[in-house]
Amino acid sequence: MRKTSLICLSHFLPYVQIPLGEKEEDEHEPEEEDEHEPEEEDEHEPEHEDDEHENDKSDAGNGNDQLTMKKKNDEDDDDGDEESGDGEDITEEEKEQAEQFDFDKLMANMPMVNMEDNDEVEKRINEAILPHERNSMELSREIEEAIISAFPTNDRVVDDMENDPAVKRCVETYRQHVRTLIKSLAHFMLAAISRDGLPRGMRGWFLYIVANATEECRERLLNLLTHPSIQQLGLQYRLGQPVWWPTMLDSIRPRIDTKRAQESDDAVTAYIAVGHRSDTIHYLYNGSGTSLDPRAPLVGEAARMAGHDKILALDADDMVRRRREPQTSSDKAILLAHVLLARSKESFFLPSQRYPVDTGDPTDPIPGICAALALYAENINAILFSSLTVNHVPRSASAWSFIHISRFLIEKFRGAGLPCSPWNGANVVLPITQVPNAIWKLLKANIRAEISSTLNEKLRQYFTKRGQSTLRRSVCLGMLDSEHLPTTELYIKAMRLLYAEILAEHGRKYRTYHEDRTLRLIVLWVAIIYEAESCSIVMPPEEDDDEDRYRLEESAINWTNVALKAQEVAPLDLRDDYSEDDCEKLYKAGKSFFFNRNVLIRSNWNRLRYGLPKKIAKSSSMMRHPASIKARIRHICQVFVYQHMKLQGLIRESAMEMQIKPNTQTPRVLSTRVVDQLKRDISLCDSVQVVRGAWEDAALGALINGELFRACKLLEDGLSPAAARSWERLEELDSEWAAPRTKGDCIMADVEAQQDTRRWDPNSLPPDHDDNEDKLQSLLNNHTKPVEVFQAKERASQHRSEAKAAAASATKDSHPDDDDDQPFELCDQHFEPLQTRLFDVKKASGRQSSQGRSAPRKAKAKDAVEHAPPNTGTCSECGAVSNNLAEHKENCRGRC
Incomplete structure (x- = not known):
């Protein structure tokens, strides 16, 4: 496959800098699921995998730097313009996808798409997305009417425009600019043919833009972005001027008062921020506020502005220091735009497109549709204003590809007819390169309704x-x-x-796959602990045992008694699963080995001594792999599955995709080959350390089986020929393929020193320039504001009241001797959650590696390839503890 390199890309964008070094990719902990939502784990899949369709858990938002203004229980902007353009939240896989984005192929395809042929456009839409995706995203006439009907008609200001040819000409010029951008984006995405060739963050945008690629839908988009009650005609009049100047937006009213965000009505908004540093240096930033969190008293615009106000209250130098060395999520929330606005003598926020939303009815789809429109408008505005910063050095090398893509798209789509922007851009990347939460939520809401019916x-x-x-x-x-x-x-x-x-x-709680699997083992071990202590077949940890483990005489366990106790303590729906044979089989299963070994740690044993805990962790903090190794495992599985299916004649090939028939059995026999290949690959790289027993570990086998299953599912859904080529053969590796990347360009200098600052010449306006302030004021004065809606505070208050009532009820029903509310998960001797590493990668600084599967953060290990576990009286083959290991090993039956 031919790809445009960064050097080649600099031909299109002369100001692109080639990165000199790359930041080490930290492992990303998946964010916690919403407490009301069960997870998506299952026995066939590795835990914590994100949906291929979306990035729900790493929702990097819609913007341009790194903004995560989230409180613990009050997500005030779960999908506003949270920005990740500086790269802290970019995964290795996302970075590689962005680097492999095939510009050449996509640009070569664009002339092949005839946007004037409605039949061809319709055919391409049907080939690119599924019917349920189109139904979720497409703007129908009914949706357009439902949104517009909530607004005033603004006939008076429309009449003013119609009666003044100069005003009408400017407004029509501006709308033509927007129409052209909408069409160009649709053209671009249709030329992409499939979402598979796009970076992950762009795939939601692909669905939305393709679903609305017909001329009819594009005109609806235009209307819903430029209706005079959504975007003031005064602003459209200004933006349709043949020449732009940096103070042209200063007279637009009303502005957004960030200090009164708490009093604002409920609206989702695409907004503009302007800063004037001097007569010659001016800044402009585009963002959106689209959050609709039912628990938050502020939504959309109000939530976003409250966040901006909090940060802008800081000193500019303090912002720079915090951005240079971010220590907390609050530090990471500080944008480049915040620093530039703080440096300005005057700054303000304006609504560009504003959609009041009534969130009182959770089943009403219109607020979510308006949120997606506001996000789409932000992307249009960022291109229109050319608001990307120039030559910015991000905090992470991972962001470079997204910055390059953004600059390329600006260069491609900002037509020659648009005036030159007089502002210095304050955005780092375009929203279209980031995961669009507001758009994905349309799909999820539609699916939810379909499932319910x-x-x-x-x-x-x-x-x-x-x-x-x-x-x-x-x-x-x-x-x-x-x-x-x-x-x-x-x-x-x-x-x-x-x-x-x-x-x-029915008063029951859903259990995730992890919760269910853990609960079954907890029930078993509550029974084993009771039996062991009743029959004195367990001894306390030895004084010199660093891991503080109880010593259980496995051979003396009476499985009949264990089964009776397990049936007594198990929840009703599990009691039939604890026969004598079931208990012994569960104990000896390979998947139980890690739990069996670590439940013997005193803190875990003591917590289960008195029965089942009230709560169980919803997801596991175990099994973490370095990003490079995880990506290699996935690639090996994809290649082996593809080769296996092709050898069996199960792949159907067409000009558009490679595909296997649905429900094709996953070839689990390949797992041994995957392990063998991974062994060979890791042997090439001295940076990788492997803990003893890693190759036989059941969790590694489960991960590989999950990746094999995932590869089959992707083949069932179909691969584009371009994607299939990467599945045909294994990529060759060098001796440093798994080594961490260096941090060469991640030390952040002064944020302003990285820009070629655009300086405005006040004398550059043509001699006959007239700002037509009187006409602007007439349009602003005759504008009729939409009706304000205030539902979020009441809804959040009701939500809090219900939560308090539920908590009070739970407290009333609880026993004072109940264990605390901390969900149960296996911990080490220091009461820290156990985290698993079968493989560790040494940093250049010689970072020490973990000793084994338990608590790597506390372990002390030498720089050896394999590490022997400490002598704790624990059998390395089955995990049982015995006073006489030699005698035990003669009769040991292993873990299976």
């Missing part, structure tokens, strides 16, 4: 018949297939959310 009764019948507190993947797939619904991750998650609501109606 088609599978609600089946799920209720399943609960009545089975009474289980979890919904297995196989059950989900069977029900979806019976209703001819897509068997995608989003549909499975929607089913589990609905099933969780059904459980809640």
Whole structure:
């Protein structure tokens, strides 16, 4: 595949800097799921995998630097213009996708797409996205009418425009600029053909833009961006001027008062921020506020402005210091734009497109549709104003590719007819390169409604018949297939959310796959601990045991007694799963080994001594792999699955995609080959350290099986020929393929020193220039504001009241001797959650590696390839503790 290199890209963009070094990719902990939402884990998949369709957990937002203004329980901007252009939250996979973005191929495809042929456009849309995706994203006439009907017609100001040819000409010029940008974006995405060739953050944009690529939909987009009650005609009049000057927006009213954000009405907004540093230096920033968190008293614009106001209250030099060495999430929330606005003598915020939203009805789709429109408007505005900063050095090398893509798109789409921008841009990347939460939520809401209408009764019948507190993947797939619904991750998650609501109606809580698996082991071990202490077959940890483990005589366990106790303490829906044989089989299963070994640590043993904990961690903090090794495992699995399917004649090839038939059995036999290949690969790189037992570890096997399953699912969905080429053969590796990247260009200098500051010449305006201030003021004065809506505060207050009532009820029903509210998870001797590393990669500074699977942060290890576990009386083969290891090993039956 031919790709445009960074050097080649600099031909299009002369100001592109070639990065000199790269930042080491830190491992990213997945964010916690919403407490009301069950996870998407299952036995066939590795834990914590994001949906291929979206990046729900790493929602990097819509913007341009790094903004994560989130409180613990009050996500005031869960999908506003949270920005990650400086790269801290960019994963290795996302970085590689951006670097591999094939500009040459896409640009060569654009002339092949005839945007004037409606039939061709329709055909390309149907080939690019699925029907349910189009239904979720497309702006229908009914949606357009529902949104517009909530606004005043603003006939008076429209009449003013119609009666003044100069004003009308400027407004029509501006709207033509927007129309051209909308069409160009649609043209670009249709030329991409498939989402597979795009960086992950752009795939949601692909769905939305393609779904609205017809001429009819593009005109609806134009209307919903430039309706006089959504975007003031005074602003449109200014932006349609043949020449722009830096103070041209200063007279626009009303401005957004950031200091009164708490009093603002509910609206989602694309906004503009302007800063005047001097007569010659001026800044402009584009953003959006689109959050619709039902728990937050502020939504959209108000939430975003409250966040901006908090940061802008800081001293500019303090901002620079915090950005240079960010220590907290608050430090990372400081944008380049904040520093530039703080340096300005005057700065202000203006609404560009504003959509009041009534969030009182959670089933109403219109607020979510307006949020997506505000986000789309932000992207249009960023291109229109050319508001990207020039020659900015990001805080992470991972951001370079996204910056290059953004600059390329600005260069491509900002037509020659647009005036030169007199401002210095304060955005770092375009929203279109970032995960669009507001857009993905349209898809999820549509799927949720479809699932509720088609599978609600089946799920209720399943609960009545089975009474289980979890919904297995196989059950989900069977029900979806019976209703001819897509068997995608989003549909499975929607089913589990609905099933969780059904459980809640009966006073039950949904258990994620991790919770269910952990609970089964906890029940078993509560019974084993009771039996061991009752029969005195356990001894306390020895004084010199650094890991503080109890010593259990496994051979003396009476499984009949264990089964009786387990059935006594197990939840009702699990009691039938604890026969004598079931208990012994669960204990000896390979997947139980890690739990069996570490539950013997005193802190874990003592917590289970008195019965089941009230809460269990919803997800595991275990099994962390360096990003490079995880990516290699995934690549090996993809190549081996593709080669296997092709050898078996199971791949159907066409000009558009490579595909296998649905429900093709996952070739688990390949897992041994994957391990062998990974061994060879890791042997090339001296930087990788492997803990003893890693190659036989059941968790590694589960991860590989999950990746094999995932590869099959991707093949079922279909691969473009370009994507399939990367599956045909393994990429060659060098001796440093897994080594961490250096931090060569990540030391941040003064934020302003990185720009070629654009200086405005006050004498550059033509002699006959007239700012037509009187006409502008007439348009502003005759504008009729939409009706304000105040629902968020009341809704959040109701949510808090319900939460307090539930908490009070739980407290009333609880026993004073109940364990604390900390969810149970395996901890080390220091009460820190255990985190697993089977592989470790040495940093250039000689970072010490972990000793094994337990608590790598506390372990002390030498720079050896394999490490022997400490002598704690624990059998390395099965995890049992014995006073006489030699005698035990003669009879040891291993972990299986």
